[in-house]
Amino acid sequence: MDKKKLITEVLKNEVVKALGCTEVGLIGYTVAKAKPEDVYSIKEIKLTLDKGTFKNAFSVGVPNTGKFGILPAVVGGLLGNKDNKLEVFKDIKYDEELEKFIEGKLKIEVINSDVYCKVIIKADKLYEAETKGSHSGKSMPENLKNAYKNLTLKDFIDYSDDIPEDVVKLIKETIETNKNLSTPEVPEDFVNLDINDEILNYMLKKTVSAVYNRMIGANKPAMAIAGSGNMGLTATLPIIAYDEIKGSDEEKLIKSITLSALTTIYSAYYSSYISAMCGCVNRGGIGAVSALAYYIFGTDKIEESIKSFTANLPGIVCDGGKIGCALKIASGVFAIYLSLHSKVPYTNGIVGKDFKECIENIGKIGQAMKLVDNEIIEILKRKI
Structure with missing residues (x-):
């Protein structure tokens, strides 16, 4: 790949629109990919996050929720559309009752990893989703990153x-x-x-x-x-x-x-x-x-x-x-x-x-x- 094509591909992959902090967006997007049709059937949500995502989502505001932190990001994901990706909180109407329902059911594990979010939801069956490598889940191949670094x-x-x-x-x-x-x-x-x-x-x-x-x-x-x-x-x-x-x-x-x-x-x-x-x-x-x-x-x-x-x-x-x-x-x-x-x-x-x-x-x-x-x-x- 010549230099100009490489640079163009990198730019298009790395310059993306996001609503709210990208880490709460990552959490909300991953939750949205895993959510069951009936969110009130949820018995437990296990969230596995890399250290950086946990850290950056911990105290930050979540759009259209009026709240700060990981819990509203999860609830926002349950209310959001996965097709909106990192704009998952777009157009949601926050549900305080759903937050109260989910609060005691949320378990968080923090691991040493690059960008990573995994969601396992126990409801009528197990629902799982994972986003890794980048906030959108679409990451540049290492050979192209290395070529860019050169x-x-x-x-x-x-x-x-x-x-x-x-x-x-x-x-x-x-x-x-x-x-x-x-x-x-x-x-x-x-x-x-x-x-x-x-x-x-x-x-x-x-x-x-x-x-x-x-x-x-x-x-x-x-x-x-x-x-x-x-x-x-x-x-x-x-x-x-x-x-x-x-x-x-x-x-x-x-x-x-x-x-x-x-x-x-x-x-x-x-x-x-x-x-x-x-x-x-x-x-x-x-x-x-x-x-x-x-x-x-x-x-x-x-x-x-x-x-x-x-x-x-x-x-x-x-x-x-x-x-x-x-x-x-x-x-x-x-x-x-x-x-x-x-x-x-x-x-x-x-x-x-x-x-x-x-x-x-x-x-x-x-x-x-x-x-x-x-x-x-x-x-x-x-x-x-």
Whole structure:
């Protein structure tokens, strides 16, 4: 497969629409695939989740339920349509009586795995469903992932300069979908920022508002990148905000968002879809830095800006999806903006000599943090 076909296939697989946090979407979708016709015949639901899915679903808002966490995700799945996949909560009318009926029947097991959700429902018979490998269950073959990991920053820039029409359509949908999540603005009783820098202030408001809205369960989809809606928001909204305030150049915006998606996915492939390191900041941040440097300066400062970003925030932990993610994303936007206006030498810490080595080094740190996840899971379990 030639480079352009490979990149196109990866983009179409990794940029997908999701309603609500992708982990509660994963749970709801898998439950919907397994549910019996009569949900009140259920005697037990056993849910087996990987650590990352458990962590990210534990405290996050579930669209159209007014609730937070795993139980409403399960109930939402029982009410939802499996054909909606990661938009499974679309159009559901929440049922409090069903929640009360299910609550004592739900058993949860957490395992050490990549993205994984298995549902076994005991009712008039056994009903089972499983989703693994990615949130939609459709994952890229390892040989194509490895081929993608062997591409270069120049390959991604060249592709962004000559994007196939069907991908342009996907990127336009991504821009409009993610921009729509940035309203209403984040409430002032959660965070109240008014920074005396017009560009940074606008980037923060757009991005933080979108993440906050998504984490409280707003009934608006996001275009997820590499399995994460928040990562998709971080990788796109700072660039969208910059374009709105400084550019209004649709062609340049589309090229920049494409580059952001490509480098975000590349970063995820060197790490994982869910990890102990906050991917929304670290992987989505890499994408946003790449794209903003490209939008503002052309190709000359992309690598330099990525080195500066690598020197800053990698290592920030992921303790699950929740409204507090909006604060982590705020820190990420600060770091993204700062990286455009700083220069850190290769001799510093985990900074790589080039784009590829920076991504590899961040990925290695992420892999080394796996034990951190165990402690986070134990802390969460004590809250049940």
